Amino acid sequence: MLKISQTEYDLLRRHGEETYPDECCGVLLGHFDDGGRKTVTRTARCGNVWLDSLHNRYSIDPKELIRIQREGRERGEEIVGFYHSHPNHPARWSETDLAEAHWIGCSYVITGVENGRAAATNSFELSGVDEAEKRFVDEVVEVGG
Secondary structure, rough: OOOEEEHHHHHHHHHHHHHOOOOOOOEEEEEHHHHOEEEEEEEEEEOOOOOOOOEEEOOOOOHHHHHHHHHHHHOEEEEEEEEEEEEEOOOOHHHHHHHHHHOOEEEEEEEEEEOOOOEEEEEEEEEEHHHHOOEEEEEEEEEEE
């Protein structure tokens, strides 16, 4: 389960609207709770550095990711997941999304953006024991607070 405040949820959805028709991307910071629940305390917008096909691919600069992770640790936060948008495409993971996901145990939130407006937002936990067995599992999102 992924728990996120209404404010942070709205921010990540708005990010998808602002970057439309390109994909947006960002990091979810917070805490892993007992029982496997993740609580998001902050979202961090990232620049999409995938230059060849911004409308259907994203990539976060590793230097930006390290900076976000370091700053989060200074505040007592961990990376609990990532988010991105799917312009004019459903909020479901693609084979490319799975191939590019490497943080087992983290959430991957996808917002479908239809004609510039955020539509469905879904979350998927990357499960498995290693790269060879990784898979996405639908995850409940609790929005509030």
